[in-house]
Amino acid sequence: MKSRHKRGLGIGLGLLLLCGAAYFVLNAFQSNLVFFFTPTQVVAGEAPKEGHFRVGGLVKAGSIQRDGMAVAFVVTDTQREVSVRYVGLLPDLFKEGKGVVAQGRLDAGRLFVASEVLAKHDENYMPPEAQHALDEAAKARMGAAVQR
Known part of the structure; x- marks a missing residue:
């Protein structure tokens, strides 16, 4: 085999390995991707x-x-509500009126079954997704009040 052919074979195998690694990384990323939704959504x-x-x-x-x-x-x-059920230990800071993010899935009866519950960690912190959802709900309420 000529050195030119060996070099081409090496480059081809390298590209094949690189594509295989990229496939596995992207597949793992997609299976671990979790999106955030507000109760309204x-x-x-x-x-x-x-x-x-x-x-x-x-x-x-x-x-x-x-x-x-x-x-x-x-x-x-503050616009819509979602009922959540969770089995396990809740964070110490989980309280009524405080920010929370729950991860899980909807069951057949539209009840959200949580596998993990995250609560805010001090009086100045709100999970960014939850804060954005509350800000959007406030804007929608203000827009509805202006239209009346």
């Missing part, structure tokens, strides 16, 4: 029917119901 049907996603907003006052390790609560963006 979930109620409107914009969230995926199957698969995991995040929903965030505020924990509605008076909505927390505990049954052993199971907890049910409502997440709101």
Whole structure:
């Protein structure tokens, strides 16, 4: 085999290995990708029917119901609400009226079954996605009030 052919074969194998590695990296990235939705978007049907996603907003006052390790609560963006069920330990800072982001999926009855619940970590912090959702809801309320 000529050196020219060996070099071409080496380059071809290198490109094949590079493409294979890129495929595995992108496949792993896509399977771990989780999108954020507000309660308004979930109620409107914009969230995926199957698969995991995040929903965030505020924990509605008076909505927390505990049954052993199971907890049910409502997440709101002040416009719409999503009922959430979670089994496990909640963060210490999880409280009514505070910001929360829950990761999970919708069941057949449109109940959000959370696999993970994240709460804000101090009085000055709100998860960026939840803060954006609340800001958008406030803008929508202001726009509706102006139109009246």
